[in-house]
Amino acid sequence: MILLDGRKLAAEQRLSLEREVGKLRRRGITPGLAIVMVGATPDSRVYVEKKRQLCHRLRMNFWLKDFPKGIGEPTVLRAIQVFNRDRKVHGIIVQLPVPKKFNAVKLINAITPLKDVDGLCAENLGLLELGQPRFIPATALGIWQLIEKYKISLRGKDVTVVGFGKVAGMPISILLANLKSTVTIVNESTQNLKDKTLVADILITAAGRPHLIKGHMVKRGAVVIDAGISKLKEHWVGDVEFAGAAKRASHITPVPGGVGPLTVSALISNVVRAAGNLVR
Numbered sequence: 001m002i003l004l005d006g007r008k009l010a011a012e013q014r015l016s017l018e019r020e021v022g023k024l025r026r027r028g029i030t031p032g033l034a035i036v037m038v039g040a041t042p043d044s045r046v047y048v049e050k051k052r053q054l055c056h057r058l059r060m061n062f063w064l065k066d067f068p069k070g071i072g073e074p075t076v077l078r079a080i081q082v083f084n085r086d087r088k089v090h091g092i093i094v095q096l097p098v099p100k101k102f103n104a105v106k107l108i109n110a111i112t113p114l115k116d117v118d119g120l121c122a123e124n125l126g127l128l129e130l131g132q133p134r135f136i137p138a139t140a141l142g143i144w145q146l147i148e149k150y151k152i153s154l155r156g157k158d159v160t161v162v163g164f165g166k167v168a169g170m171p172i173s174i175l176l177a178n179l180k181s182t183v184t185i186v187n188e189s190t191q192n193l194k195d196k197t198l199v200a201d202i203l204i205t206a207a208g209r210p211h212l213i214k215g216h217m218v219k220r221g222a223v224v225i226d227a228g229i230s231k232l233k234e235h236w237v238g239d240v241e242f243a244g245a246a247k248r249a250s251h252i253t254p255v256p257g258g259v260g261p262l263t264v265s266a267l268i269s270n271v272v273r274a275a276g277n278l279v280r
Contacts, residue, residue, distance in 0.1 A: 001246055004146050004225065004253040010261035013145075014054070017265065020272050021058045031275035032061030033117070033268070034083040037095040038076055038102060039069030044095050050264050058268065061088060069099050076102070080110045091117035091271035096167065114277070117270035120166055128171055131178040135270045140171035142262030143204060143225055150251060152202070152223055160184045160200035162193075162213065162239060168206035168227045188212055205239035215244015224252040227259040 021031060033055055035048055048064065055062040065079045083089045092115045094107045108116070113123040119135035127134050136144065147154065159181045163169035169185070177183045186196045188209050194217045197203055202223045205213055210230040218224060218240075228239030238255030246252050253259055 001249055002150065002251045004150055004251055004258055006142070006146065006253065006258045006261040009145060009149050010265045013262070013265040013269065014057070017058055017268060017272060020276070021060060024272070024275055025059065029275050030059070030061050030088070031091075031272050032063070032089045033091045033093070033271045034063040034065070034086075034089045035093055035095055036065045036067070036076060036079055036083070036107070038067045038071060039099040040066065040095065041097070044097070047264075048095055051267065054264055054268050060268070060271070063089065073102055073106075076107060077110050080107065084110075084112045084115065089115065090275040091115055091267075093118045093267070115274060117267060117274055118167075119171065119270070125166075125171070129174050133175075135273070136175065136266075137167055137171040138263045138267040138270065139168040139206070139227055139259060140175055141266040141270070142259050143168070143172050143227060144175060145262055145266065146225060146253065146259065152251065154179050154181045154202070156180065156182070157201040158182050158184070158199055159202045159204065160186060160196055162186055162188075162197070162203070162205040163207035163228070165206060165208075169204075172204060172206070172227075193217070203240075207239050209239055210237045211239070211241045213240040213245065215241055215246075215248060218245045218248045220248045221250045222248070224249045225259065226253050226255050229255055229260060 052062050083092045092111045098104050109121045113121050116124050117135050119137040124134050159176050161169050161173045164185050173183050173185055188207050197217045198219050200222055204225045206227040208228045208230055210232045224240055224245050226238035226240040229236055236256050
């Protein structure tokens with residue numbers, strides 16, 4: 001069994017990003033990321049801090065608009081428009097989740113598509129579906145980078161994706177279908193879920209349901225990529241029951257330490273790409 005080591009790959013990517021940012025800075029362009037956060041959860045603050053730290057390490061610009069839960073939606077939309085107009089800002093994200101009273105789709109679609117480095121606005125998701133992605137959403141991009149790094153063959157393979165969220169399940173399903181994989185999409189409510197997962201040559205989970213997939217639900221020799229993460233008592237765990245699945249899988253991601261570390265570097269790589277587009 002081969003462990004798909006996201007931490008090691010993320011470290012390699014940071015070195016590459018340092019070189020790319022250095023080239024841009026020598027041309028007078030400092031890549032910049034702006035984050036809009038509303039009613040932040042403790043987890044959101046952790047994720048945002050990781051993004052801030054990487055931007056700082058890479059000598060990139062970073063801005064954060066941190067709104068309380070009680071703020072009005074028009075105020076948040078105005079902040080997005082200010083970032084849209086700021087030429088020093090190359091990438092903008094709305095940190096999810098936002099409070100239920102807010103329309104997350106409306107907020108995301110308020111970002112100009114050329115700065116939507118999460119790749120979640122309608123235009124960018126449409127380009128992804130057409131096989132011409134401008135920005136691949138960070139979690140999906142992290143999964144794809146693991147597949148590339150470990151030279152996992154996709155063509156003609158049966159792929160089962162558990163979960164169809166906008167951040168991970170939906171974009172990775174579209175991406176892999178465009179690459180000639182046979183993709184089956186299921187969720188925690190799917191009847192006879194085990195029957196669907198047992199046929200998967202590649203099993204990708206992004207449901208956010210701790211230990212939804214037990215070891216006996218994994219096909220022998222399958223590649224298991226777990227992009228779900230939940231807190232169970234005092235521990236972070238994935239959608240997949242790791243110990244049991246590891247006995248059957250040919251490749252598997254740990255949680256934490258698999259997809260998670262790549263989501264931050266993937267997002268920042270999208271910001272650097274957005275900045276780089278100015279000099280092409």
